[in-house]
Amino acid sequence: MELEFKGACREVGRSAVLVDDKLMMDYGVSPGEHIKYPVNGSRPEAVLVSHAHIDHSGAVPNLMDLEPDIYMTPPTFDLTHMLANDTLRIAERKGEIPAYDSIDLSKFVHKTKQVDTGVEFHTHGYDVEFLNAGHIPGASAIHVRDKEGKSLFYTGDINTLDTRLVSGAIDFPDSDILITESTYFGDDHSPRKEIEKEFIDSVQDTLDIGGNVIIPAFAIGRTQEILMLLDAHGIRAYVDGMGVQAYKIMSKHPEYIRNPTHLKKAFSNATMVTGRKRNRIALDSSVIVTTAGMLNGGPVMYYLKKVFKDPKSKILITGYQVEGTNGRLAVDNGIIDNDGIIQQLGIKVEQYDFSAHCGDKELKEIVSDFCDRGTENVFTMHGDDCEGFADWVKEEIGVEAFAPEIGERFTL
Incomplete structure (x- = not known):
């Protein structure tokens, strides 16, 4: 061979x-x-x-x-x-x-x-x-x-x-x-339950002080898992981007999902957003799960333009960030390239190992x-x-x- x-x-x-x-x-x-x-x-x-x-x-x-x-x-x-x-x-x-x-x-x-x-x-x-x-x-x-x-x-x-x-x-x-x-x-991963607790605590702390939580998530896999986690803790979220379409595809193949009932419930309890409705979201103690997972374009950039200077708000990174991506820049240097404009982030950046x-x-x-x-x-x-x-x-x-x-x- x-x-x-x-x-x-x-x-x-x-x-x-x-x-x-x-x-x-x-x-x-x-x-x-x-x-x-x-x-x-x-x-x-x-x-x-x-x-x-x-x-x-x-x-x-x-x-x-x-x-x-x-x-x-x-x-x-x-x-x-x-x-x-x-x-x-x-x-x-x-x-x-x-x-x-x-x-x-x-x-x-x-x-x-x-x-x-x-x-x-x-x-x-x-x-x-x-x-x-x-x-x-x-x-x-x-x-x-x-x-x-x-x-x-x-x-x-x-x-x-x-x-x-x-x-x-x-x-x-x-x-x-x-x-x-x-x-x-x-590199060993921390136990999933520990990561989930730290993540949920951070989300709740941010909401309690009136901040917004922007969660960039890969459309396939991570968006769905994060929504299930938020739903399990009674936190309602907006979901924007291709993760919604990916969820609809996954719903056609329930045999490949560990708990299809909970997945359906998580999306039913979330507010799905399309491009024309983004400007209707009141960025006031809101949780937004959106693509792209590495901050390279996608709806996430729209939300970051609104809140990137807000010290009460957070970006919660949930996945591996490849060298050269906006997500890697945000994690390593606290900056992003937003349509050719280099922006210093006032918003807090945290990374969680939901690998x-x-x-x-x-x-x-x-x-x-x-x-x-x-x-x-x-x-x-x-x-x-x-x-x-x-x-x-x-x-x-x-x-x-x-x-x-x-x-x-x-x-x-």
């Missing part, structure tokens, strides 16, 4: 792994000021998409001139299609040339086969199965076996712990090769479990310290481990 790593090597973003020049696992972009794509030259016959976040799915429509067969779970298809349409709309509004067009998007819809987790299927000489990855609704790890019986397990973005929105990943199959994400290698990824402890447990059951080669990707993780595997477990560089190939 031959592997070529096209992206997410010693970095977070643009995940793409090519198997035997035939199967592409994920094909995403790296967000930020300058979007990065997987290194080119690939001609896959099939594409397997782990989940809908753009760093894993965002460039798939760009492959449509090759007419590959595409596979993903039903929620991943609906959510990926939503994001792809949004990418085209944004490019058109900015007068930019996107990496694909509406014809490519139509081909993407036509070529995609939707397969539920736990259902084995065959494509181009490989047996494949999607397994719950516990990351967002529809997210899957990918198990691939070739004609000779050689197998690999690709985690994509994975979480073995339950969140309010989805159940954690369990019961992994044996595999000769493991390709694992490394996002939080070296949907495994922490250091869980990542090491996954690798140890696989190696105990016979895994011979481990590849670490999608992280800031992939080399450190590979070294840990070699030193602590005694199994061959690699932190590939962009474009590097391996024959196993």
Whole structure:
């Protein structure tokens, strides 16, 4: 089995792994000021998409001139299609040339086969199965076996712990090769209940003094989880942006949601906002959950223009902020770029670790479990310290481990 790593090597973003020049696992972009794509030259016959976040799915429509067969779970298809349409709309509004067009998007819809987790299927000489990855609704790890019986397990973005929105990943199959994400290698997450308590206390304290709480949240996964958390504590919120559309999509796939009844209740109790109604919101002790999760455009910038000088108000960051994004600027330097204007934030900025990824402890447990059951080669990707993780595997477990560089190939 031959592997070529096209992206997410010693970095977070643009995940793409090519198997035997035939199967592409994920094909995403790296967000930020300058979007990065997987290194080119690939001609896959099939594409397997782990989940809908753009760093894993965002460039798939760009492959449509090759007419590959595409596979993903039903929620991943609906959510990926939503994001792809949004990418085209944004490019058109900015007068930019996107990496694909509406014809490519139509081909993407036509070529995609939707397969539920736990259902084995065959494509181009490989047996494949999607397994719950516990990351967002529809997210899957990918198990691939070739004609000779050689197998690999690709985690994509994975979480073995339950969140309010989805159940954690369990019961992994044996595999000769493991390709694992490394996002939080070296960093353990605080217990979820502790994070939730600190977050809710901060929200309530801000409301008590008449401040507003702006919560930038990723449209897929984080918006829904945060609304469920707020609702569980009786805090009514406004919800704005693509997270509402994502919720409606998730509602069509309740089997991928841990508690669909509570999710529905949380959105029923929230006030959904559209662009024409934003100016009707009285920014007076209000909680607003809105995109974009890294402050790179979206409705959140409208609200920040209103309150960025208010010392009583807060921005509560709820996710990983990629280098070069507005969110990273806000967290590190207390400034944002708002339509070309650099603004010093008077509003307080707090960051909470609502990660949907495994922490250091869980990542090491996954690798140890696989190696105990016979895994011979481990590849670490999608992280800031992939080399450190590979070294840990070699030193602590005694199994061959690699932190590939962009474009590097391996024959196993």
